[in-house]
């Protein structure tokens with residue numbers, strides 16, 4: 257009886273600790289238009305409503321009420337999340353002449369304040385979006401006033417003085433959460449094709465070299481890693497765009513591929529649409545899941561979304577995405593914002609964990625399902641359950657683009673995948689025609 261109740265209790269405690277779920281939020285692309293009730297600098301004048309609703313418009317950036325309401329919703333639904341990822345683009349879409357360094361700074365400060373006020377005990381791991389700089393997109397490859405001032409704004413959340421130098425140099429950092437997950441927060445605007453400030457650089461702000469070393473050290477320490485940044489690598493589908501200069505995109509993807517065995521998840525914004533991908537290691541043995549969260553701003557043509565992620569605190573493995581949204585038309589009609597569950601990943605794709613392999617399986621399933629039901633679901637959530645009559649349909653070319661973009665992250669392999677899919681379907685089509693022709697011959701002979 258020595259191996260008795262005590263061991264059993266210990267075993268149970270171990271089991272409890274090892275399967276303990278934690279949660280984190282991901283918000284992105286808030287794009288606050290402080291002129292929403294006046295000049296409406298961010299609005300598409302031909303498409304917006306004549307009388308834009310108080311919570312926002314599908315063709316304008318967010319009024320403050322929408323920003324506040326999204327943060328309220330996070331605080332109501334899960335106030336004690338382990339942390340928050342905030343992947344930038346807090347400034348409205350507007351001409352540079354209508355903005356200034358000072359305007360952007362106030363918006364970043366006010367948004368930092370509202371997160372800190374409403375979720376006071378939750379650290380926020382924030383990254384820059386391309387619109388957060390003035391002039392827009394032009395993030396410099398070395399020390400700059402914005403990096404310095406933002407360090408002051410965010411240093412209590414980052415809570416690691418050793419990250420000050422690289423933050424002041426290029427706005428990137430890495431820390432360990434209280435549960436031991438390593439966060440690697442990148443400034444991918446340094447690679448953005450609209451950034452003219454980094455053109456002659458080999459490795460802007462030395463971020464690639466730093467990433468390589470940071471991931472190497474993480475592996476040596478047996479850390480699990482979560483990568484977060486505003487602009488995602490890979491192809492933005494169905495628009496066929498890679499957002500980064502190839503000379504930075506290629507090494508970035510190569511470095512990440514080398515560590516897909518320790519990366520438990522990568523979380524990005526910028527697309528405004530909801531999506532996912534996976535990244536294979538170069539030997540094909542491991543893959544890591546990639547998630548793109550939808551924006552809080554409804555522009556252009558999405559319902560606002562906020563995302564909760566369930567993960568295993570011990571292994572870092574992601575378990576589920578719990579996507580909340582605001583039905584914007586209803587909120588404007590009712591005069592109150594009722595943020596509700598849009599979907600859980602496990603529900604619509606029938607998964608029990610979110611690894612590179614499970615995403616791969618979802619994608620294979622999507623290819624097989626001939627009536628395209630799974631892809632229809634993907635497309636519905638892509639625009640955050642926008643009413644059907646407002647969303648563009650997604651047919652052949654659009655479908656091929658989405659399916660190939662899940663896995664292929666260079667233009668070459670992506671285009672090849674797409675053309676193979678065409679020849680697959682044409683060969684089926686040719687076979688079918690041949691078969692019909694033979695049938696016609698037989699029938700003709702019979703008569």
Ligand SMILES: *[C@@H]1O[C@H](CO)[C@@H](O)[C@H](O)[C@H]1NC(C)=O
Pocket residue numbers: 290362363366
């Ligand atoms: C930022 O917050 C201050 C204090 O609440 C407020 O006076 C100011 O109008 C806000 N700025 C913007 C651009 O909304």
Ligand SMILES: *[C@@H]1O[C@H](CO)[C@@H](O)[C@H](O)[C@H]1NC(C)=O
Pocket residue numbers: 399400401404424
């Ligand atoms: C930013 O901070 C660093 C370190 O404190 C300082 O050396 C540098 O001059 C500052 N740069 C700007 C543009 O303020």
Ligand SMILES: *[C@@H]1O[C@H](CO)[C@@H](O)[C@H](O)[C@H]1NC(C)=O
Pocket residue numbers: 464465468472507510511
């Ligand atoms: C990353 O570091 C490895 C050595 O650990 C080196 O072989 C490789 O070239 C580096 N990659 C980049 C892109 O710096």
Ligand SMILES: *[C@@H]1O[C@H](CO)[C@@H](O)[C@H](O)[C@H]1NC(C)=O
Pocket residue numbers: 594596
């Ligand atoms: C909010 O939406 C949910 C789900 O649609 C509904 O059950 C609930 O009654 C709504 N709450 C309010 C206050 O409208």
Ligand SMILES: [Zn+2]
Pocket residue numbers: 285287345385526527528551
């Ligand atoms: Zn954006």
Ligand SMILES: [Zn+2]
Pocket residue numbers: 345385386387486525526527
């Ligand atoms: Zn962006």
